Amino acid sequence: MLCRRGRFSFARQRGGFAMSPNQKKLLSIAAELRAGGMPWEQVALHLHRRMNTCAKWTSRYRAEWQELYRDAQQKRIEDAGNEG
Secondary structure, three states: OEEEEOOEEEEEEOOEEOOOHHHHHHHHHHHHHHHOOOOHHHHHHHHOOOHHHHHHHHHHOHHHHHHHHHHHHHHHHHHHHHHO
């Protein structure tokens, strides 16, 4: 489905919004930073985005966020186990 918002058009996927490769990379970095305990304010500064924009990614890209965040948490747990 094609949605129009202002001057821009974007494709809406089932259950969420279409994601560009750049957006996927930003989401992945945000998930890693959040899994490490970084607040949204710092994530936004790191990614050069507004805090509200970053925080909305968890609902706008819910399925992708849940997977990336879960993977980032698991990686942190594994890394901590390897250090011990």
